[in-house]
Each structure stands twice: as structure tokens, then as C-alpha cells.
Amino acid sequence: MVKSEEDLRRGANPLSLRPVEILDVRRETPDVNTYTLRLVDGSRFRFRPGQFNMVSVIGIGESALSMSSDPEGTEALAEGVFQHTIRVVGNVTRALARLRAGDRFWIRGPYGNGWPLEQASGDLLIIAGGIGLAPLRPAIYRRLAGNPGRLEILYGARTPGDMPFRDEFPVWQEGGARLLLTADKADEGAEWPYRVGLVTALLDEVEVSPARGQVFICGPEGMMKSVVGALSKRGWPPEEIFVSLERRMECGQKTCGRCQIADVYVCQDGPVFSYAAVRDLLGVDL
Amino acid sequence: MVLQGQAGENAVVGRDAFDEILARLQERGYAVYGTVNEKGTGIFRPLGGAGELSLRCTGGTLPPKYLWYPPSETMFTYDRQSGALRSEIEPVKQAVFGIRPCDVHALLALDEVFLGGDYPDPYYRARREDLPLVVFNCVESGDTCFCSSMGTGPGLDHDYDLLITELDRPGRFLLEVGSGLGGELVRDLRAEVARDEDYQVKHRRLEDAAANARTTLETEDLPRLMSEGHGHPYWREISDKCFGCANCTSVCPTCYCADIFDETDFSLTETRRKRRWSWCFLMEFGAVHGGNFRERRIDRLRQFMQHKLNFSVGQYGRFHCVGCGRCIVWCPANIDIAQTGRTIRGDA
Amino acid sequence: MCPSRLRVDYLTRVEGEGGIEIDLDEQRQPLDVRINIFEPPRFFEGIVRGRRCEEIADVIARICGLCPVTYQLGTLMALERILGVQASDQVRLLRKVFILSQYLGSHCLHVFFLALPDYLGYNNIFELAGEHRDLVNRGLRLKKIGNDIASLLGAREIHPVTAVIGGFTKLPPRSLLDGLILQLRERQDDALAALEQIAALRRPAWAGGRIYGALYHPEEYAVDEGVWRTSNGLSLSADEFAGYVEEYQVPYSNALRCRLASGAYYMVGPLARVSLNFEQLAPETLRAASRLNLSFPDYNPFDSIIARLLEIMHALEASIRYLQAAPVSEESPVYDIRAGAAASLIEAPRGTLYHRFRIDDRGLVQEARIIPPTTQNLSRIEQDLREMAPQISYLPDEELARACEVAVRNYDPCISCATHCIVTRRS
Amino acid sequence: MTDRAEKPRLAVFKFTSCSGCQLPFLNMETEILDLAESIEVAYFAMAGASQPGPYDLAFVEGGISCQEDARRIRKVREESRILVAIGNCAVYGGPQALRNFLPLEELKRAVYPQPELIHCFPTCQGIADYVSVDGFLNGCPVDHGHLQDYIVSVMLGKAPEVSTRSVCLECKMKENVCLIVAEGVACMGVLTGSGCGALCPSFDRGCYGCFGPSADPNLKSFANLCRELGLTEEEIHRKFRYIVNNAEAFREEAERHVPQPVES
Ligand SMILES: Cc1cc2nc3c(=O)[nH]c(=O)nc-3n(C[C@H](O)[C@H](O)[C@H](O)COP(=O)(O)OP(=O)(O)OC[C@H]3O[C@@H](n4cnc5c(N)ncnc54)[C@H](O)[C@@H]3O)c2cc1C
Ligand code: SF4
Ligand code: SF4
């Protein structure tokens, strides 16, 4: 019973869960794991880059988690198989961290709008902080697969050891992406050929110009605010800056009210917003 | 005359007709709720007979919302041994006898929230789909009612199965049939033909009720003025009084926010995923990893009122305040949303 | 053998924390027996001073989580006497039911959780429940109805909130009381069966002379009205009580204790009550007792468990009668504050509970005195151990300790209740 | 969790208290026996269990009011992986903490014929004043539903959540008519954390705050309300200095109003 995305969206019970099986758990960093997953019913899980699932460990609870894999699959990832990359911060993520290959958990989704890749026909600047790289990875793969425009990735994490997907960085670079990395601090003695400091410091090295590009940003809200501020100063128009916001979510379908910021709902109107749309909101009572 | 039982029909009936309508609803398997006078206020209770109904609107404590959106409900159960999920959504047959226009508008607002988006909510739908409404128009305004300001009352002209307006003489009611089901409920009922005068009385009474409203709020341009008034000193003034108890939101007929959580029994055999009412007024509502989006009471209070008088218009194109006045009645600190609206816009 | 000190550090299965010490000489003859209570003082009589009289019942209830109702009602009854408030008949009846609910809860807890494991040879209820689930379930059902009554009348079973001067903040509707009567009837079989089963168990036969004290009322099995009588002929009103009962401290200092003015120790509680007022137990309870050849007065403290079971049966029966007789119509007592002093006596599950207050003309408490049953029993418990010890001191330490614990448990001592406790500095 | 040795070990300890917060365990009636199947009740003096530590989950009833309490709570802390304070006494010091505001020697003399034999601290405090505490369950007594939720959460491996709702919301869900609004009673439900199910207001009595202050109590506004309702400063003082008197918020608010005269 393969359903189209539309069917799923309009389906009988959008709140009902589907079991997924863990094919593999990969430890990315001390507190981040990537789960390779398959729907137990065998159907293909379709989604767009930047969308998320509500992930359940029943008895513990539910959390909003973005898909981190290329929706079209890659050489390494068979069709129908998808990934979540998850940082352990609380109940659900801790319970997930206890699971192993062969175990199951439950999802509903996909939810949210996703990155406006179709719009980003020119150059693309991707700026990520911490676990914020996970929701951007599907977009990176889609860009690498098709668009001829320039792709620059600015990525910062607490330490080099806190960066997921490190072994894929060369693959991205080979594919044509320009990768600028920075760590808040690097351990002494450790080999770290890149920058030390905040991700905003890398902005001076950016080659993509505001004239013919877009920016996708995902990271802690404080980081996003300062990045957006710096970009604006550099002449990026707010319409071309896209941020993925994080709010607490209970339902994912605009009814629990948790993710409201003024008159937008992060779960459906977002999580990706143009800065133009949320500029006023980010200032006010976040 | 004898009613044919068709939408669009009108007649004048006596209170005895209520008994018949109630009985027919009950025969059709509906649990019928109406306001019963208890402890000096009207509380929605299952009705035995129409005699229990109180005709005076007093707002009551909880709005009838709990019938289509219960304070707590099980979404599914999970058998922890077998790993089986069970979610049985049973259609619910309930009816409201004597719902007021403001509450009908609140229901329509919730319809948009739960059914209007990309993901219609099946739990809500199961209660909403078959929900006969016998509406009482308000011929008197309560002290805190401002439905006429919000455009949600005191009269209703859509979305009813039956509409009842009390006429001048006690015990005479203008009955208007709004749907096929409404028609069935009154078919063959003996009634007086409604004359022009009766309509005049109805309109005059509704106009009087609106004109006599003791609470008002000008809504012209209100969302913009509320946005501009985000930093108005009045917020500080009322949040100094506010207890943060959330009474206001808990009685609001349009509040829809919820928690979703898992509840496991003591023997760890079964987990129930539940949804229960929650409100932006609660401290726990804005809590996230490493902080709270609305730690200050002033932010929580402002979110509540801004949502009703401003944000909801951006979200749904209508005010999620229907002017029922319940939050004003039940606020132990005497905080008044209409007064706040007036103050922020500079009318007070 | 050398002289030794046997110590049960923490008495288990009593409410509160206390211990026993027995000093033995070379011949294992007991030299001294002490009950230590290391529950620190809580100064309730001190902390209610200066408070409005209306406020103190809820504070005093917190002396004991096991029988808070008797503390609340004892307090209120003393205050009502000061203020000249006469509780209505319905309030008087419902209060008796309220008190009896404490017997059900507290006695069931004692019989099934605390004592029965001793009689059937288990360490605790969890082990007991494994093999005697039926009996335990009976007990749990009986306990539950006690809690249900307390919740119905008092909103919750522990520290209920409805009892006030003159009556209740709100009375339950008649329909709920009728429902309660039906439930009480359903439990009567459980009570009878438990009594039969447990009466058939072997209990140590041991009887010494002892004085019993309890409230007595000519027309009913007294719980809150009547005079306080002893088996040696005293008959005292509440106001006279403190004149004949002396509170004292002992040099090795553990808790305040009581003795009669004559210097004699005495026992209060279910065995004392049933022994003194046997004939006034409810009819079916009496019939069951005679069918099982249970006769009273009974001077074997190990029969306390039987007295408790009889009181459980009685509580069900008597509550049904009181509930049937109680009309329920809302009332709101009015009274004026005036200065004065008065005492009250009430039969708590563990025995007689005494309250006395003096208030001033603003209604502020000037003086409070509370004598809980466990305080009254403490010396008598020690005396039991002293009398028993020579006969059982040959037992190996562990068994001796266990036997002593069982003997202490006869009294179901509630150490939290012993408000007048003094910390011993344990070596 | 089939092997007995793997069952989490539960302990219940009593300190200075009335025992009322241990009773909810025993009042769980049949559930307590189910509990014993999935958990080892290792220490619970009142129920006859007295195994030595370590314990996985320890519930502590009672405040700390003497040297012996202080010594014992440190030992309990060392032996327990998760330590939870249950009830007013363990969380705040309890009703007996009323003595914290009175001169100890006077109290001793008021109650004991030989006051010199009494040895205790001048105050009774919540256990967190002495040891680190992993969870707090309010109430006087604690609510058995809260206890159950806590135990279930620990067994499932999730951090237990304690709601920060007010008593008002429980009233609303019961459709009680608000005592402040309708009857002018200075009900403390607006300041008090939920958990009791709005017992007092359901029985026509103003809440007296036995579940302690809610997440963000507006004490000043409540004091103003009391004044509007005609309470004197002394009465307001006593409202905050009552069953839950030693919670910081209530303690400090009491101090803002004239203390009661202590006559002797
Ligand atoms: C659209 C979206 C996509 C996300 N994608 C990812 C992802 O790909 N990988 C990833 O690791 N994380 C992601 N997150 C964050 C993730 O949802 C939270 O970290 C997670 O919900 C915490 O769940 P928990 O049960 O482990 O923590 P909890 O035990 O629920 O919470 C621990 C703390 O976190 C708070 N919290 C709960 N939910 C959130 C939330 N959504 N945001 C912030 N704090 C929260 C709680 O209030 C509490 O203080 C995403 C969030 C959103 C909204
Ligand atoms: S905000 Fe207040 S007046 Fe408006 S609908 Fe809600 S409860 Fe009624
Ligand atoms: S955000 Fe607040 S005001 Fe709006 S629906 Fe939710 S709880 Fe009600």
C-alpha cells in the first residue's frame, strides 16, 4: 500500500504512528547518533529536505526531528531508506540513544515546509551551527546532485569532535562544495586545520554574493540571530535569507499551540521561514 | 399550524416544544447538554428534561467546548507486551440545547483550527461531524458580554439546526429551522404562525441587547493597534495584578492548545497517549531545552490577549475572542480583556 | 556468657521510628528494658499558641497521618465546648462515622500489613501476599472502605479538609451516603471471614494483670461521647481526666509517658475498649464473637488483633446504622468567639486521645495540651516486655528480638503520634 | 526485568513527620502488591522491609530537625541513586516548621516538664538544606498519583515531570464556582500548585495552600486581594504562615505582614 505524499497528508489519521525499523546506528559524536531507518510496512518514506517527523518512543514521548538524509537516496543509502541524526538532550532523545539496530520506534510525518530549493536556483550559502547541520544535509545532497550554481557551506560546532558527518566532508568538497569550518574551541594538540571561533567570523570569507544567491541557516537561535544580523549588514536582502526555527512541538499540525510565534506556526508555516517573514517576530517575545 | 419540518421554516412555539425537541434528540441517540442553573451560574450538563434548562445566559464556567474538545482524551493505547497500537476513534453523538451565538462562533473558530488545515484532526472530527445545535439567541446582554463588538452575537443567522429567540411575552419563542435535521426535530409540531410583528420583536430585542451591552470593544484596526501597543505600560499594570493562574484561558471557548503525553499504568502493561488542554499561560508551556520562551508573567498574559485580539486574525482571519466574557467573569484579579483592548487602542 | 545488650534498632511495622533495648546479665536474665523513640519533638502544643482557634484543627491533624480525623475532631469538640457550640444530630452521627472510618483504615493497616505477617511467619505483607492473596485482598478491601468513607466526608483520607467548628464545610448528598451504606454491607462478609480466619490462628497465651481505660457511654459503643472509665473503677469526665492521669518523663529519657495518679500503668486501645465495653458492640459483631467463643474482658495483649477485628466488624455495622439515621440537610453553624478553656476525649484507633485548649476573647489559643494514646501506652508496653522477658530470654538473640517486636506491635504504637517525644542520645 | 536481582530497589524513609506521606503507598491497595512484582521494596520500615542499601529510588518523608536526622539523611543520600523528597515536611520542613519562627527554649518549656532533656535543632527544614535532592513532590500529604507517576517514569527511564498548573485549573475542570469571584473568600488556589484536585474549593472551603507555592505565585497581588476582602495584616501573615509555612515564597510574604503577637 504505497501512498502518495498527498494521501498521507490527507490520510485517515494524521496523528497515527507508523513503525520504523533501525537498520543501523552510527555514532557521529559523543552525543549525536545517526539512525538509518526503514518503514516496517516496506513502503517508501517520502519527504522534502528540511521537513521533519514527530518521533515517538512510546511511554517516553514524542519529539520533532528532521530527516538528515538525501530524500532520493544515495549510493550508500538504498531507496526507501532514510536517516535521522539526533543529539541527546532529554527524554526522547535519550531513550532513542538506548536503541540498537533491529529495534523499532514510531514516527508520524513528514511535517513542515522544508527548504525552498526550487527557488534557490542561483548560488547557495548554507550556514549551520551544531546539530543544525542535520536538517541541512538533505539540501546539501540535493544541491550536489543537480544545481550548477555555487555551493558554500559554513559550519561551526563547539569542538571539532562535535561535528557529525565529518567523513562526508571530502565527498561534499569533491562534489564542488566549498566548505568553511570553525570550532568554538579546538583541543590543544589536536590537528585542526580550520578556524577557531564563532561561525560569524567566517562570513568575511564567503564568496557567494547577495546579488545572485540564497542563504539557508539552521542552528541555535542566538547564532541564527547574529548570523542574520551580519548578513543583513553585508547587504543580503531579508527575502533571500531562510532560517529553520526550532520551537517545542506537541502535535506538528497547528493545533497544540506550542510553536506559535505571534501569528505563525513553526510546524506548518515553517520550520523554514524567510527572514523577511519572521524578522519582526525574532525581535519580540521569542 | 403544524410544522412541515423543513429548513427555512419558522413558527412561534411555547416552552412545551422544548420538551418535544429534547425528547426527539434523545430518541435519535444524542446525549443532549444544556445550561443548568447551579451555584448561581449556568453549567453545561447532560439534560434529563427541558425543564432543567436555564434560559438566562450566565456564561457559566466551562464553555460547551469540552463536548467537542474534551479536557483530556486518549489518542491511542499501546500494549507494551505485544507492541500493538490501538486507536479507535468512535463517532460521538452529542447535541447542545441552548448554545449561545458566541459559543457557536467559537465552535466555528475551532473547526478551522482542527479541520481547516492540511491535517484534519480525526478526534475532533468524530465529535464534530454529528453535532446538532439548538441555539438560543441572547435577548439580554450579560455584564461582561461583548459579542456585539466582536460580531458574534447577540443573534445568529447561520450554522444552527434550530434557532430560538424569546419574544416579548414569557413562554413565546420564535423558532427558526436551519437544517434538515432541525426540521426533523420539529416536524408535525403544533405551533403558531410567525407574524411580521414577531420578527420585529426579535430584531428589536436583539438590537436592544446589543445596544445595552455594558462591555464593548472597538475592533476596527484592532490587530494593528495591538501590535503597536506591544510595549504599552498597561501590560505591566495588569501583569502586576495577574496571578498567572490560567483561569481565563481555561474557560475560553476558543483556546485549543494542548499537551500530548504518554501515561503508563503502574504495572507497565499499557501506555496511553493522551492529549489534554494546555495554555500559553502555564509556565511549563514555553519551557524548552535550556530556557523558557515566556518565563515572565507579563509575556504569558500578553500572549493570551494578543493571540485573541491580534495573532488569531493573522492566523485565521478572525478574532479568537468571541466576546463571551467568561475570562472577565472568572478572573480573580479582575483583569478584563475588553478593557485591555480599549486601553491599548486608546479608547479607555 | 557475658552481659549483653540486645537492640532492635529500628522497629519495623510500627508507625514511626523507634527501637527496643534489653540489657541481659551473664545468665541472660533481663536487667532492664527500654523503648527508645527517636522521633524528634514537634512541639505541636507550642506552635498552635497564638493562632486563631479556627485554624488549629488542620495543624493538629498533622500530628498523625494515620488517624488525623480523631485529632481534628478532638480539637473541634474541645473548642466547641469553649464556644458553646452544640453540634446538630446529623453532625454528631456523621462524626461518629468519620471516627469509625479511622478504625477501619488504621486497624486494617495494622492487622494485615503489620501484624499478620508475624502470625503467619512472614517478614512483611509483600511476602505474605504471595501465598495468602485472598486474605490480604479482604484486608485491602476493608481498608479501602475506611479510606472511602473518610474521603467522602472529608474530601481526602489523609488530612481531610471539611471538618470545622460546628460541623462540616459541606455535607455529602444523601445519595452518596446511601451508596456508602450499600458498600459497607458488601464488606461485612469480608470482615466476618477475616475474623474467623484470624481467630483460628494460634496466638501466644500470656496474661498478666493490667488496667484498661476507655470511654464509656450507656447507649453505644463509645467513640466520642461519655465518661472515661478504667477497669479499676475510675470514672472521669474530659475535664477531670488530666487530674488523674499524670504525664512524666523517665531518666533514660525517650518520650513522655503516662500513669494514673496512683502510679499504675494502664492500657488504652482496642483491647481495652472491647474488654470494657464488649456488650455494646453491634449485634452481629457480638453474635460472631460468641459463636467463636471469644470472651471479654481479655487480659492477653496478644489478643489485641482479635479486638481490632471485632472493631472492624463493629465499625461497618455501626456506620450503617449511623448513616441511616443521619438526615442530610445543609446547615451553617454560627457562633461567637469567647474566652474559655475546655477538654475533650475521643477514642482514636489506638486508644483515648485527650485535647485541652484555652483561648482568649479574640479566639487566639493561649494554651494547648494533647495526650495521644501511644504516650499513655508506652510505660505499659515496657512493662509487658519486662514481665515477658524472663520467660523468653533463653531464646537466641534474633528470635528474642522478634518476640519483643511482636509484643510491642500488640499496641500498634504510633510513634508519630507521640508528640511528647524526646530524642535520646544513642550511644 | 525478570531476575529479582535486576528489579529496581525502592526505599521509603521517615524523618520528622506525621507518617502521612508514606501512607499513600499503602493506600495504593492492590497496586502496591503489583508494585512489589516489578520493584523490590527494599526499605520501608512501616511495611516491614528493612534491607540495607544501596537503593535505586528512595522516597523521603519528613523534615530534618535534629542531629540524628541530619546524620541519617546523609547516609540515605549516599545509599540512594535517586532521592526524592515527598510531601511538605521533606520539601519545606512541614507544619512543624512553624516552630522555626518561635523561640525554641520557650517552646520546650511550653510542652515539656523537663525541657532540659530535649535536644533538637531550633528549626525543622526540608531535606534539600542538608543533601542534594533529585525530585520534589509537594503536598500535605503528597498525592498518590504523583508518586505513581514518579515511579513509572523512573522505571521507564524518563525524567519525571511535575506539572506547574495551579489549583484553579483543577477547580475549573471540576466546574467549581470560583470562591474568590463568587463568595469573596481569600482562597489560596491562585498561588498553589495543583495536585490535590482542588479538594477544599470543591467542599466550599478556600484553599489553604497545602501543595505549596505554584511556579510563579503573585504574592503581592494576593495580599492586595486579601486586603480588599477585609483581612487584616495579621490575618494575611497567618495565611502564609500556616501548613506550608517554610516554602521560601510563603515564608517571605508572611514576613512582609505584621507578625502575630505571641502571648505567653
Ligand atoms: C522542526 C524541528 C526539527 C528538529 N530537528 C532535530 C534534529 O534533526 N536533530 C536533533 O537532534 N534535534 C532536532 N530538533 C530538536 C529536538 O526536537 C529537541 O531536542 C527534542 O525534542 C528534545 O526532546 P527530548 O524528549 O529528548 O527532550 P525533552 O525531555 O522533551 O526535553 C528536554 C528539554 O528540552 C526541551 N524541549 C523539548 N522539545 C524541544 C524543542 N523542540 N526544542 C527545544 N527544546 C525542546 C524541554 O522543554 C526540556 O527543557 C528539532 C526541533 C524542531 C522543532
Ligand atoms: S478571550 Fe475571554 S471573552 Fe474572549 S472568547 Fe475567550 S473567554 Fe470569552
Ligand atoms: S496560545 Fe494561549 S490564548 Fe492562544 S489558544 Fe493557546 S492557550 Fe489559548
Ligand code: SF4
Ligand atoms: S485545595 Fe489547597 S489546601 Fe485544599 S487540599 Fe488542595 S492544595 Fe491543599
